[in-house]
Amino acid sequence: xxxNDIKVALIGNPNTGKTSLFNQLTGLNQKVGNYPxxxxxxxxxxxxxxxxxxxxxxxxxxxxxxxPTSLDESIVLKTLLKKDIKESPDVILVVADVENLxxxxxxxxxxxxxxxxxxxxxxxxxxMHRKGISIDLSLLKKELNTEVVLISARKNEGIQEVKEAxxxxxxxxxxxxxxxxxxxxxxxxxxxxxxxxxxxxxxxLWLMVTQNNFPETITKEEKExxxxxxxxxxxxxxxxxKETIYRYQEINKILKKTYIVDKTKAxxxxxxxxxxxxxxxxxxxxxxxxxxxxxxxxxxxxxVPMNFIDTTxxxxxxxxxxxxxxxxxxxxxxxxxxxxxxGVIIFIPQIAILFLFIAILEETxxxxxxxxxxxxxxxxxxxxxxxxxxxxxxTACAIPAIMATRTISSWKxxxxxxxxxxxxxxxxxxxxYAILIxxxxxxxxxxxxxxxxxxVLLSLYxxxxxxxxxxxxxxxxxxxxxxxxxxxxxxxxxxxxxIKNVFFEVVEKTKAFVFGAGKIILALSIVLWFLxxxxxxxxxxxxxxxxxxxxxxxxxxxxxxxxxxxxxxxxSYIGIxxxxxxxxxxxxxxxxxxxxxxxxxxxxxxxxxxxxxTIYSVxxxxxDTTTIKQKMASEINSDTGKKRFNFPVGMxxxxxxxxxxxxxxxxxxxxxxxxxxxxPLIQLFGMALLAYVSSFLTYxxxx
Amino acid sequence: xxxxxxxxxxxxGYISEESLESIPLKLLEMGCxxxxxxxxxxLAPLQDPLYICVNGSHLxxxxxxxxxxxxxxxxx
Numbered sequence: 115x116x117x118n119d120i121k122v123a124l125i126g127n128p129n130t131g132k133t134s135l136f137n138q139l140t141g142l143n144q145k146v147g148n149y150p151x152x153x154x155x156x157x158x159x160x161x162x163x164x165x166x167x168x169x170x171x172x173x174x175x176x177x178x179x180x181x182p183t184s185l186d187e188s189i190v191l192k193t194l195l196k197k198d199i200k201e202s203p204d205v206i207l208v209v210a211d212v213e214n215l216x217x218x219x220x221x222x223x224x225x226x227x228x229x230x231x232x233x234x235x236x237x238x239x240x241x242m243h244r245k246g247i248s249i250d251l252s253l254l255k256k257e258l259n260t261e262v263v264l265i266s267a268r269k270n271e272g273i274q275e276v277k278e279a280x281x282x283x284x285x286x287x288x289x290x291x292x293x294x295x296x297x298x299x300x301x302x303x304x305x306x307x308x309x310x311x312x313x314x315x316x317x318x319l320w321l322m323v324t325q326n327n328f329p330e331t332i333t334k335e336e337k338e339x340x341x342x343x344x345x346x347x348x349x350x351x352x353x354x355x356k357e358t359i360y361r362y363q364e365i366n367k368i369l370k371k372t373y374i375v376d377k378t379k380a381x382x383x384x385x386x387x388x389x390x391x392x393x394x395x396x397x398x399x400x401x402x403x404x405x406x407x408x409x410x411x412x413x414x415x416x417x418v419p420m421n422f423i424d425t426t427x428x429x430x431x432x433x434x435x436x437x438x439x440x441x442x443x444x445x446x447x448x449x450x451x452x453x454x455x456x457g458v459i460i461f462i463p464q465i466a467i468l469f470l471f472i473a474i475l476e477e478t479x480x481x482x483x484x485x486x487x488x489x490x491x492x493x494x495x496x497x498x499x500x501x502x503x504x505x506x507x508x509t510a511c512a513i514p515a516i517m518a519t520r521t522i523s524s525w526k527x528x529x530x531x532x533x534x535x536x537x538x539x540x541x542x543x544x545x546x547y548a549i550l551i552x553x554x555x556x557x558x559x560x561x562x563x564x565x566x567x568x569x570v571l572l573s574l575y576x577x578x579x580x581x582x583x584x585x586x587x588x589x590x591x592x593x594x595x596x597x598x599x600x601x602x603x604x605x606x607x608x609x610x611x612x613i614k615n616v617f618f619e620v621v622e623k624t625k626a627f628v629f630g631a632g633k634i635i636l637a638l639s640i641v642l643w644f645l646x647x648x649x650x651x652x653x654x655x656x657x658x659x660x661x662x663x664x665x666x667x668x669x670x671x672x673x674x675x676x677x678x679x680x681x682x683x684x685x686s687y688i689g690i691x692x693x694x695x696x697x698x699x700x701x702x703x704x705x706x707x708x709x710x711x712x713x714x715x716x717x718x719x720x721x722x723x724x725x726x727x728t729i730y731s732v733x734x735x736x737x738d739t740t741t742i743k744q745k746m747a748s749e750i751n752s753d754t755g756k757k758r759f760n761f762p763v764g765m766x767x768x769x770x771x772x773x774x775x776x777x778x779x780x781x782x783x784x785x786x787x788x789x790x791x792x793x794p795l796i797q798l799f800g801m802a803l804l805a806y807v808s809s810f811l812t813y814x815x816x817x
Numbered sequence: 818x819x820x821x822x823x824x825x826x827x828x829x830g831y832i833s834e835e836s837l838e839s840i841p842l843k844l845l846e847m848g849c850x851x852x853x854x855x856x857x858x859x860l861a862p863l864q865d866p867l868y869i870c871v872n873g874s875h876l877x878x879x880x881x882x883x884x885x886x887x888x889x890x891x892x893x
Contacts, residue, residue, distance in 0.1 A: 179846040217848045217874055355837055358845045384875075385858075392859045392868060486877045490865045493879075499866075601882070602844060605868060605875040 119160075120169040120284050121202070123193060125225060126209030127218050128176035129479070129606035131237040134267035135209055136173045137618055139276070144618075156189075163277040172203070178217070180224040181325060181354070184523040188327075194228055195318060197331040205284050206232045207276070212239050212247060212264075213607070215373055219258075219365045220358070226260065226292035227317035231283045233261045235276050240266040246376035254372040259290060268612050291317065293364045299356045310339045324350055387608050391483045401484055405506055408471045412510040416463040423463075427456030445647060446640070454639030457718065458632040461779070464541075465514040466624050468507050472518055473619040475503075477611035485603050495583050496590020498522060498601065501531040505582060508538035509575070512780045516787055517623060526595045532784060533797050534585045536775050539578035542719040546771050547574055549723055552743055554764030577772050626786075633782075642688070642717055649686040656682040688713060702770065702806070703763040703813040705751070712776075719776045762816035766809040774805035819890050821869060821883040824857035830888035831855070832871070839885045848872035855888060 124139075126132040136144070140159025157173040174193060175186035182188035196202040206225055210218030215236065226232055242248065255262045261279040265272030294316065307323070308316045311332070322328050323343045332340075344350065390396055431448045438444040475481045481503075489499030500522045507515035515535045522528035539547075548571075555567045652659070660678045683689050692710035699709050707726070715722035726746065749758040775781065775798050784794040824830055832840075834851045849855075849871050858875070859868040865880040 179843070181842060181846070183843050214873055216872065220846055351842075352838070354842055355840075355845060358842065359837070359850060362848075362850055388859060388868075392861075394860075394862045482877070486859075486861055486866060486868055489877070489879070490861055490863050601866070601879050602847065603866075603877040604847070605877055 118167070120163070120167065120280060121204045122161075122169045122171045122280060123203035123206050124171055124173045124209065125190060125206060125221065126176060127178050127211065127214070127221060127604075129604060130176070130209045130211040130214075130218065131267045132173065132176060132209045133615055133618075134612060135207075135235065135237065135265070135273075135276070136171065137614055138267050138270055138273050139169075139171055161277070163281055167281055169205075169277075169280060171207075177221065179221055180321065184525075186523060191321065191325055191327055194225070194230070195321065195327060195329045197313075197329050203230065205280050206230050207280065208232060208234050209267075210234060210236050212236050212242055212249075213245055216362075216365055216369055219369070220361055222258070223292045223361045223365060224317070226258070226289075227294060227315065229289040229291055229315045229317075231287055231289045233263065233276065233279045233283050234258065235263050235265050235272070237265050237267050239264040240269055240271070246378065248374045248376075250372040254368070257368040257372060258292065291315065293361050298360055299353055303353075307343060311336045324354055384607055388483070388605070391480065392486055397483070397487050401487060404475075404480075408468070408506070411467050411471070412464055412507075416467055416510075419463040420460055423456065423460045427452060427459070430456075446643065449647065450640040450643030451636070454636040454643075455632075457639060457779075458628060458636060461511060461513060462624055462628070464511050465517075466620055468510060468514045468518070469620045469623045470616065472503060472507075473616040474611045477609065477615055479606040479608045482603050482605045486605065489601070489603075495586040496527065496530045496593075497586055498524065498527045499603070501527065504531050504535050505538060505579075508535040508540060508582075509578075511540050511542070512536045512538070512777065513783045514623075516780070516783050517626070519787070524601075526593065529595060529788070529793065530586050530589045530593065532787060533589060533793065534582040536777065536780050536797070536801065537578050537582035537585060537773070539575045539772070540719075540777075542777065543574075543771055545720045546715075546722050547571060547768060549743060549746070550759075550764045550768050553747055553759050554761045574768065574772060581773065639717060642714060645688040645691070646683065646686050646714065649682070649689065652685040653682055656685060683710065701813070702809040703766045703817065705758065708767070712770075715776050716778055718779065719771060722771070722776075760817075762813045765816055766813035769812045770805045770809040772805075773801055773808055775801040818887050821855055821857070821867065821878075821886045821888055822864075822880050824855070824867075824869075824888070824890075826857055826860060829854060829856045829891045831891065833887040833889050836885075836887040839887070841882065844876075844878070844882070844886075847876060848874040849876075849886065 124132060124136055136157070136159065139161040143161070144157060144159035159171050159173070161169045161171050163169050172193070174190045177187040177190050179187075180191055180194065182191050193201075193203070194206075206228075208218075208222045208225055210222065222232070222234055236249070249264070251262060251264060261283050263272055263275045263279050265276060267273070304316060304320070307319050310319060313331075314322075319340065322332070323340050326344070328337055328340070391400060431452045434452065435444060435448045438447070472481075475484075481500075484502060485499030487499070488502045492498055492501050501519070504515040504518045507518055512535050515538075516532050519528050519531045519535070522531060551567050551570050555570050558566055560566055560569070657678050660674065660681055688710055689706075691713055692706040695709045695713070696704075696706040699705075699712070704712070711722045711725040714725040746759050747757065750756070751758045751760075781794050781798055784797060785791060788794065818833075819830065821830065821832075832849065832851050832853050832855060837851050840849055840851075853872040855869055855871045857867060858870055861868075866877045867880060867883050868875070868877050869883075870876075
């Protein structure tokens with residue numbers, strides 16, 4: 115960023131094509147950062163305005179007004195009130211939808227009153243003819259006293275004109291209020307307000323009072339005077355209402371002269387589509403069908419690239435192992451880092467496919483209809499209509515599901531959704547359930563046609579959803595989280611999705627996962643590797659003691675190696691850890707070996723099987739589950755002399771995996787999304803406690 | 818006195834001048850102004866939320882909010 119770059123803040127109502135314009139202006143020169151201290155992403159990009167002039171464009175969250183009702187929206191106000199030369203915008207670019215110009219101009223009128231140079235881009239002008247709209251552009255420019263450009267961001271029309279207008283506006287650097295707030299409401303009151311400081315426009319001072327949002331540059335004396343205006347709350351509220359009415363009156367006056375709609379020319383496609391999509395029966399049928407398609411795609415389409423990634427990383431590991439000299443560094447690389455990176459990459463297909471669908475549903479405007487259909491049901495559980503998508507995506511993987519909660523504007527409802535998503539049965543639980551069910555549930559039919567094993571699996575899915583809903587209800591009743599929220603959802607026009615916007619969205623979300631959660635997954639993988647491949651003196655002497663004990667057994671080379679691996683694991687730090695937690699997990703029916711598997715499977719649940727396979731000296735291989743199964747089936751509980759994996763233990767383990775948040779990737783993403791350690795820790799320990807108590811009860815009652 | 822919540826699907830009303838104070842600022846800003854025409858487009862099951870068109874804005878609002886906004890029904 116050079117010092118001459120123009121700082122442009124991009125502002126607009128949601129669904130005005132603000133993102134399209136941002137993508138057209140910046141292309142791939144964009145990055146996502148953070149606003150300090152809040153959970154909102156800051157999107158910035160560089161745009162080449164002319165051969166000599168660049169601009170840094172900040173894409174501010176979509177908002178209907180400068181008066182914030184959500185965390186997202188408060189960013190807009192904070193950014194605009196800044197008086198810092200480095201950060202405050204030089205030019206504001208307001209995007210408006212041509213069809214909804216009246217409402218869009220409300221935000222414009224507020225921004226204009228801040229007395230910062232402003233460009234108005236009226237978007238989707240390609241729709242004007244179809245909607246019967248005509249605009250007197252030169253008169254509108256004059257009336258609004260600003261640069262106005264007609265654009266069609268999706269079709270890349272008018273973008274050059276926007277760039278030129280930004281430069282002109284920056285050079286002229288003139289800015290005057292459009293409506294002002296003092297005239298018609300209470301001249302005395304506002305004159306007194308204006309007297310407080312000459313450094314701010316009247317509207318800025320008014321915003322500081324009404325929004326309790328003071329820039330750092332304000333003096334203590336000024337702030338005290340401003341706070342005195344806050345005394346009479348009902349008066350403030352009344353004046354805010356009056357201000358809004360006044361703004362609309364002014365806007366109506368201007369539009370009457372410049373904006374004509376011929377309703378006879380308008381077509382009503384929206385009405386026809388809404389009759390189907392929001393229908394109280396067909397609406398739900400269609401939604402279920404769409405979910406089915408998403409589900410199927412996540413499981414079916416993603417499985418091919420996931421298997422490919424899995425085998426590729428195994429091959430890279432093998433290749434590295436056989437081509438590097440033996441040693442600790444090679445082991446770290448082949449058993450820690452490479453599988454660790456693989457463990458991150460393997461989630462990409464599911465995340466990309468899921469976000470592809472979500473981006474399409476949002477782009478088309480369908481998502482608002484789902485929110486409308488589901489809001490009442492979800493509200494009973496402290497969530498809102500927008501929580502549906504995350505809860506359903508959670509059955510694939512909690513990570514993209516938690517990322518999908520960002521669309522929920524109420525922090526409390528979003529937080530509850532984040533906290534309960536890991537209860538839904540994700541794909542990583544499937545291998546664990548599959549092997550335990552095969553071990554303890556007889557393969558027989560009930561009522562002649564229902565497969566008992568399948569029925570148990572189905573009830574585990576039901577348990578997942580049910581516990582998510584119950585947990586949400588409890589959190590809803592107990593959680594004291596400050597969250598100023600008011601439910602209103604705009605039902606935008608139906609649109610064909612823009613490929614460019616969908617592509618950018620998928621890339622951005624996937625990148626956020628890989629670089630955010632990925633780092634922590636990788637780090638924990640290395641820690642687990644270290645603990646499993648280092649130990650005390652008996653670990654060092656594992657090979658020697660195995661060779662001493664197998665003299666008279668007829669074992670081949672493979673079996674000896676497996677034996678060594680098994681002894682090594684037992685005496686490694688992680689083995690010692692397993693033994694240390696044995697007293698705690700004994701009431702659940704587990705021994706130290708299962709304990710090790712519980713610890714290692716914190717990396718990811720499916721690691722449980724692989725670890726047990728190693729402990730029981732079996733080659734871990736998906737195609738070969740019978741041997742793992744047989745080994746597990748023949749494992750003897752040394753205290754009772756009977757089978758280790760009997761019915762109570764198997765049930766207890768399944769209940770444990772249903773409830774425990776055995777997934778560091780989820781932990782990492784919750785940390786990333788809530789931007790504190792508090793919530794992931796509460797979630798981790800809360801779910802662990804629930805898992806422990808439930809497994810304890812399951813085991814004690816059944817045995 | 819009727820409110821938005823008492824509209825039938827397809828029915829039109831006009832937001833009454835007296836209800837200004839009871840309209841949340843956010844709705845006001847989205848075009849829900851006194852005097853504006855409101856049409857109820859669709860109701861979700863259990864009559865909540867409501868899908869309305871007001872002043873050119875298509876919005877979904879909860880029933881509790883709709884019940885606070887008084888209207889004058891258009892004479893058929």
